Amino acid sequence: MNPSERFDIILVGAGIVGSSVAMALAEHGLKVLAIDIDLSGRLSSSEKNAGGVRATWWQPVNIALCRASIEYYVRVRAEVSFRQKGYLWLYDEKTWQAALDHIDLQRNLGHPIETLRPAELTRRVPELDKLDGIAGATFSPDDGLINPNLLKEHYRHRAIRSGAQFLDRVYVMAIHSAASGAHLECWQSDRPLSDEGLGRIMTQDGPGEAETGRTFELTANAIAITSGAWAPAVFRSLGLANYTEPIRRQICLVDNRATNLSRYGMIVDTSGVYFHNEGPHILAGYSPPDTPPGYHFNYDGESFFQNEIWPRLFARMNVMERLRHVTGWAGLYEVSPDRSAIVGRAAPGVYEAHSFSGRGVMQSWAIGQALAELIANGKYGALDATALSRERFVCGEQVWEELHI
Ligand SMILES: Cc1cc2nc3c(=O)[nH]c(=O)nc-3n(C[C@H](O)[C@H](O)[C@H](O)COP(=O)(O)OP(=O)(O)OC[C@H]3O[C@@H](n4cnc5c(N)ncnc54)[C@H](O)[C@@H]3O)c2cc1C
Structure with missing residues (x-):
């Protein structure tokens, strides 16, 4: 990876949602980089779920x-x-x-x-x-x-075929977003991460002294936060409100x-x-x-x-x-507070798709398509996720779902 290379968009997190978004963006012709601390997904929700797909929701x-x-x-x-x-x-x-x-x-x-x-x-x-x-x-x-694993691999395969790049063993420690674009402070492990090492990083907000690696910076016109349950740390770094736990x-x-x-x-x-x-x-x-x-x-x-x-x-x-x-x-x-995903534009040049509240696999394809339209064209196309925007928590228009399972 050449640190002076500039991307149209960098995705923070490449689980099933990040992989779907990467695929859709790359198929729109954008220069895409998806970063993950562990592309194999040992702790990611995309590797731990029940594989259920249904549309019997209330909203x-x-x-x-x-x-x-x-x-x-x-x-x-x-x-x-x-x-x-x-x-x-x-x-x-x-x-x-x-x-x-x-x-x-x-x-x-x-x-x-x-x-x-x-x-x-x-x-x-x-x-x-x-x-x-x-x-x-x-x-x-x-x-x-x-099979969520096959689905994620399917998205990644198509994304790579359209030019998207995936970067493994890299943790995004901080993001500075400005009119000139987004600057990401990254850390890359210098060796394959043990289960214990990955566990420490994913429960303590990043690499500590026990982990060895190098730091470097990456730049993009925009970022998308597809970090699943770890989105709160990214929002802290960006100074944006966090609504997920x-x-x-x-x-x-x-x-x-x-x-x-x-x-x-x-x-x-x-x-x-x-x-x-x-x-x-x-x-x-x-x-x-x-x-x-x-x-x-x-x-x-x-x-x-x-x-x-x-x-x-x-x-x-x-x-x-x-x-x-x-x-x-x-x-x-x-x-999320109303048990629906949070999807859309979080701030200028900052997009998000996370907090799926038990629905990330079953919605992953449509979310990738919808968000890519928003990022590439400035507005949603046939699939409209406006109702899932974070603004709903400010204006009180919640999209309430029972958590069910
Ligand atoms: C037990 C269980 C059962 C479930 N059952 C279902 C079901 O039947 N159907 C369904 O649709 N959903 C189900 N879900 C929910 C579903 O698994 C999730 O909604 C979905 O996997 C979320 O995908 P994601 O890509 O957003 O997050 P993840 O798969 O968690 O991916 C996020 C990725 O971001 C990376 N990351 C985070 N922060 C950083 C950082 N700072 N730097 C670098 N990388 C970072 C992580 O390593 C991770 O790989 C279930 C979940 C669980 C736990």
């Missing part, structure tokens, strides 16, 4: 962005392993009416969705044989499961010889546990509502499975009686 902008992304994932389904097997969502008395209230909106925006009575559930999914507490369910057949989420893989759920897509239980078939296993997640914010990556292991996952799965299905915990992990949700 038109979220439905439209997911819907457009789904249409793209269908076109490249073999390459990104998109399995359009639907989302089956079980509701209790407290939540059923709210689900029903949003169905017309979802259908009107082109997203098919059925409502099911409890008795119909067992016909559709015979494994669901304990129906206590279910008031109703929805099934949205266009939704499904994707990182929250730990855990997932585990379990072995279940008694059944094979590969016919189904994602199933979300009234208890909040969500699960789907994952190769020879079942992937299951649950997010305790009182999880405190912070950069925590510790996985609770067997106790997470025993206390949070197994009781909920067995309470719903007898075939879940003999489950074995295989492995699991923790990653970060990047949660």
